[in-house]
Amino acid sequence: MxxxxxxxxxxxxxxxxxxxxxxxxxxxxxxxxxxxxxxxxxxxxxxxxxxxxxxxxxxxxxxxxxxxxxxxxxxxxxxGFAPPLGSPARAEYLSWTLWLANSFQPHFRAWFYPHEPAGGEAQRAVQAAARERIEAGLARLDARLVDRDYLVGDHFTTVDLLATILCRWTRNMPKPATEWPNLKRYLDTIRQRPALREVHAREGLTDWIDG
Ligand SMILES: N[C@@H](CCC(=O)N[C@@H](CS)C(=O)NCC(=O)O)C(=O)O
The missing domain is CATH 3.40.30.10 (Glutaredoxin)
Known part of the structure; x- marks a missing residue:
């Protein structure tokens, strides 16, 4: 439990x-x-x-x-949400997990909490820099997905779960993740997962799940 x-x-x-x-x-x-x-x-x-x-x-x-x-x-x-230890996909799984957590996610913190690095000043500049980096990250995810359905291997892993949640956070940003074609196709598939739809219902979230 x-x-x-x-x-x-x-x-x-x-x-x-x-x-x-x-x-x-x-x-x-x-x-x-x-x-x-x-x-x-x-x-x-x-x-x-x-x-x-x-x-x-x-x-x-x-x-x-x-x-x-x-x-x-x-x-x-x-x-099957993580490739087994020692399997060929394990290295990619770890790299993408840590890229999402260490290199991509912090820009969302800067976007949503711009006062933290900027104090009372320069919050717009912090958000502008965060936006640029978030969009660069989305472009990288989009490129990865050009010829694949999942970020690592051939089925859903926790890398896809983390990426989806971060993409969801862009829904009210100037250029949301769904404006990248490969990301849109990918997110449209993942948004059909019953557990994702269920968590929206349980948390009272009504936007984004249906596009
Ligand atoms: N690096 C942390 C970041 C967690 C985080 O920033 N959570 C936000 C919500 S998405 C939060 O709790 N914000 C409340 C606050 O900072 O006061 C993680 O990945 O767990």
């Missing part, structure tokens, strides 16, 4: 979706950011950054969206 601390339409949604994909027992605690439920002493004891997601695994908190996704894929290998 897992316990997920998330919040609607956040990085927590990725793990909520993955738990539904896996069909494992879990409890979801959706925190209300407006009430500051992610900054309470009790929650900070689980996740000192005061962000979601946090997943309780065997009684201990695990943080970081990409790390949790990889851990869950390893704990439930029967789902």
């Amino acid at each position: 897992y316990t997920l601390y998330g919040s609607p339409s956040t990085a927590g949604t990725a793990i909520h979706w993955l738990l539904l994909e896996l069909g494992v027992p879990f409890e979801a605690k959706l925190l209300d950011f407006d009430k500051g439920e992610h900054k309470t002493p009790n929650y900070l004891a689980l996740n000192p950054d005061g962000v979601v997601p946090t997943l309780i695994v065997d009684g201990a908190p695990v943080t970081q969206m990409a790390g949790i996704a990889t851990l869950l894929a390893e704990r439930h290998p029967e789902a």
Whole structure:
């Protein structure tokens, strides 16, 4: 039994979706950011950054969206959401996972929280730089998908789950992911996955899932 601390339409949604994909027992605690439920002493004891997601695994908190996704894929290998250790696709799986988490995802933090690097000033400049880098990342994903249906190997993995959630975050940006043709085809397929549709329903999300 897992316990997920998330919040609607956040990085927590990725793990909520993955738990539904896996069909494992879990409890979801959706925190209300407006009430500051992610900054309470009790929650900070689980996740000192005061962000979601946090997943309780065997009684201990695990943080970081990409790390949790990889851990869950390893704990439930029967789902096939990560290439096995030592398999040829494993290196690509690790590279893409870490590229998404380390090189791509931080630009979203800059876009949505521009005051963090900029203080009270230069927030527009921070967002402009973030937009440029996000669009460069989307172009890279689009190029990867020109002749393939999934980012790694020939079936859905947690790399696709992470990429989809990040693409979802672009839906209200000036050039959303669906404006890239290969990404659009890819996202249209992934948006049919029952577990992704289910997490939208459970978190009360009504936009984007139907294009
Ligand atoms: N690197 C972290 C980033 C998590 C993150 O930034 N989560 C956002 C929601 S998408 C959050 O909790 N924001 C609330 C805040 O920063 O106060 C991860 O991947 O888990």
